[in-house]
Amino acid sequence: MSQKNTAVIKQNNKPLKGVLRVPSDKSITQRAYIFGAMAEGVTTVNNPLNSADAEATLAAVISLGAELVSRTETQVVLRGVGGKGFTAPENGLIDCQNSGTGMRLLCGAIAGQGIKVSLSGDESLNKRPMERVAVPLRGMGAIVNTKEGKPPIEIDGGNLKAIEYHSPVSSAQIKSCVLLAGLQAEGTTVLVEPQTSRDHSEKMLPSFGVELRSKKNTETGENRVIIQGGQKLAACEINVPADPSSAAFIMVAASLLEGSDVTLPEVGMNPGRTGLLKALRQMDASIEIQNARFFGEEPVADLRIQGKKLKAANIKPADVVNMVDEIPVLMLAASLAEGDSIFEGLGELRVKESDRLALMIDNLKAAGIDCEITQNDGAIVRGKDSLKALDEPSNWTVEHDHRLAMTGAVAGLCSPAGIHLDDVDAVAVSWPNFMLDLQALTR
Ligand code: S3P
Numbered sequence: 285m286s287q288k289n290t291a292v293i294k295q296n297n298k299p300l301k302g303v304l305r306v307p308s309d310k311s312i313t314q315r316a317y318i319f320g321a322m323a324e325g326v327t328t329v330n331n332p333l334n335s336a337d338a339e340a341t342l343a344a345v346i347s348l349g350a351e352l353v354s355r356t357e358t359q360v361v362l363r364g365v366g367g368k369g370f371t372a373p374e375n376g377l378i379d380c381q382n383s384g385t386g387m388r389l390l391c392g393a394i395a396g397q398g399i400k401v402s403l404s405g406d407e408s409l410n411k412r413p414m415e416r417v418a419v420p421l422r423g424m425g426a427i428v429n430t431k432e433g434k435p436p437i438e439i440d441g442g443n444l445k446a447i448e449y450h451s452p453v454s455s456a457q458i459k460s461c462v463l464l465a466g467l468q469a470e471g472t473t474v475l476v477e478p479q480t481s482r483d484h485s486e487k488m489l490p491s492f493g494v495e496l497r498s499k500k501n502t503e504t505g506e507n508r509v510i511i512q513g514g515q516k517l518a519a520c521e522i523n524v525p526a527d528p529s530s531a532a533f534i535m536v537a538a539s540l541l542e543g544s545d546v547t548l549p550e551v552g553m554n555p556g557r558t559g560l561l562k563a564l565r566q567m568d569a570s571i572e573i574q575n576a577r578f579f580g581e582e583p584v585a586d587l588r589i590q591g592k593k594l595k596a597a598n599i600k601p602a603d604v605v606n607m608v609d610e611i612p613v614l615m616l617a618a619s620l621a622e623g624d625s626i627f628e629g630l631g632e633l634r635v636k637e638s639d640r641l642a643l644m645i646d647n648l649k650a651a652g653i654d655c656e657i658t659q660n661d662g663a664i665v666r667g668k669d670s671l672k673a674l675d676e677p678s679n680w681t682v683e684h685d686h687r688l689a690m691t692g693a694v695a696g697l698c699s700p701a702g703i704h705l706d707d708v709d710a711v712a713v714s715w716p717n718f719m720l721d722l723q724a725l726t727r
Contacts, residue, residue, distance in 0.1 A: 293696025324366030325519030392461030396468025446471030482556030559607025601629025
């Protein structure tokens, strides 16, 4: 295994101040690349995310036949293959690196095309469950093999038949995979999820000329998405907002550090992504939503966060889907809030880039926080005034998980003894300049 770069981050008693446009949205950028690659014509992606996950997905679609027409820091222009025009990469392999979104959405995009491809990833992605997408794709007629449920996932695509698929988990990755396969299938595909997961695909596909319908059962919360097969995608222009999941780290850091006053422009306000904002406000955080507007179909706003003592959180299973990537940093906020915070329904955290539930509890305990996992993948975090004030920094295990690395860095700013991050470069998956950007706000 290669040597990891480590770092110690310590409280410096300075608030966060200033304006920061956090990196662009990872979910939206990857969708724009995949849909643009499938579309006929030239798609322009303005302000795409420049990070390892986004690069992996861009390289994947290029290896499937999309053409990179031009590229600058702030724009990617891509000529799609149109129709069922994907061609198998030279060796039949795609390396999705760390990106679960890339892998699962590509599975759906490839399943309807007459090519055979094997998708794998890095050590972390190769441990993640893939039967959740393999099952519906097999139901539609694709030949799909996994290695005991994990990558590599081999897809032998072809003529697909529509399906009505009831996903056991509310997952935008499963939903988007089924919708992309459904687009290429004969008949009308229906995807049913227990609760509405982020709907970036449903919002973006119409910009590519695709018609679909969503119906939410207001009593049960169940969401149905209906898509007619045989529709073609037509190229378009996408403007990518700032990523609310990246904004989350600054929202929590600014809330926790007394005297902070930070503005984050252009943050995505998709209702499937605003769970953390709502939870922090319920905890008494001072977050103003300014200049609410739209980028295409996606709502965005500028957020102003001022430091304020937080109260405990009470997170129910139904809340988790709208902040699934933000729970680790919310657990940190809970550690420094007044009172005991209760989290329920965190099972999905165990199958992210790492087992985020287990690692967060271990890392917080090492930092002196009284917390534990409770039944059915819940957690209790007993807040206190400060992270442990020993002479030695406490160890924070990252396991190549970008969100754990960034949560650890924010924890460091709240820790008099400091936090020792065992892999600081993991941030590159979604925010390569995170450490520098954070430092710039603390000046
Ligand atoms: C994503 C959906 C979420 C999230 C991931 C990105 C997406 O996963 O955790 O980081 O872009 O669709 P699930 O939908 O599997 O919960």
